[in-house]
Amino acid sequence: MKKKIYILLVALISFVLFVWGALYLNERLFQGEYYHYEDGVTIEVTNSSDEELTNLSFIINPLFQDLGSIRSLEPKESRSLYIPAINKVGNDRSLYLKYLNNQMREEQVSLAYLASYNPRKIVVILDITGKDHMGRFLYRVKGFDNVSHFEYEITTHEDN
Template sequence: MKVDTNSLISFIILWGLPTFMIVRTYLKMDYNDKRIAINDFRTHRFIFTTGFIILGAFFIHLGLLLNLNILKLIGFVFFTLGGFLSTLNKWNKSKNKSVLVKKIFTYTLIGITTFFLILLGFYYLIIRVGQGEFFQYDNGVTIEVYNSSKQEITDLNFFFSFYSNYDVLQDLGDIDKLEPGETTSIYSPHIIGTGNDRSLYFQYPIKKSEKQVDSLAYVASNKPSKVVVIIEITGTDNNGKLLFRAKGYEDVHGQFEYDLTNARE
């Protein structure tokens, strides 16, 4: 998956350098110190406190790097749970608590954990239902084109732009030629954040010196994470403009579908 180079470098430095130093220190320890360190890392107290905090921070940073909300949510759950358990652990050490109090906190912990798991499940379900058939596609921009006409389609160019000027904000690629019955696709894992109220367009020649620009999807989000467009080209009208139907998904308004297979003006 393509990511921003600066973000990747900071991620490697932030997580790689401490990991290297820890491993280096561990390798220098004698046998007894290594056993003590391993036993400390294996304790439930470490795993559910410091371990959860570190794991949560890692998932949050990874989610920011890859622009995946599900990783950010998982990281937030682990980080919050680790912080809560760390506070509880310190508080529990400061005083001798009764068995009843400990049971209450145990059940509270189980309840909180269950709540977050249910919340995570609902989050996944909402995304799954909202995206429908387009859930299977990766984040980024996916364009699939099927030529169901009986003629060859040539020189299709796809790009993001604003309606007012059609200046190319991000060139997504070209389809040089599409034979009758042929299907092809274009995929870009990265969507450049160039402002909201833009659209995904495709451009093609209609005459020797003229080109037509058609809108495929309106993208309202300033930083969209996923845009999918499935196009079926059925032919051309008398002016050479493509007749097609399209369906797809984008982050803000969800699924969409429209039909331009009738004669165009």
């Protein structure tokens, strides 16, 4: 009788460890390079342009959760913002960058569409490569939104 209990206990512990390991491995593989980022919102901004960038603001719409801002970013400089808590996102689920163009008009661009209504982790890696003649940013973005990976590049604007 003791032998059966011992075998059952070992089998149960082995099963729990297997399930835990499989879930861990699945999450690790799914998140890929973004696994080491903490839950919350992480925004990494690099200025690869030759100009100083000023007054960059980040928000999540529609609740307009203020994610923070970067007052100044010198050429070849990088900065990170980390926000540990994410408000519920709702229907219009985008993370936006706001800045002023050459005419001092506010530009607002969506950096990431958030597929989840209540994301646990959002990572955005933004590399600003330059500006067009109107002062609108040209950039590369990659990241993770708790559901999928994304990557794209804006090298020109249609109304140039």
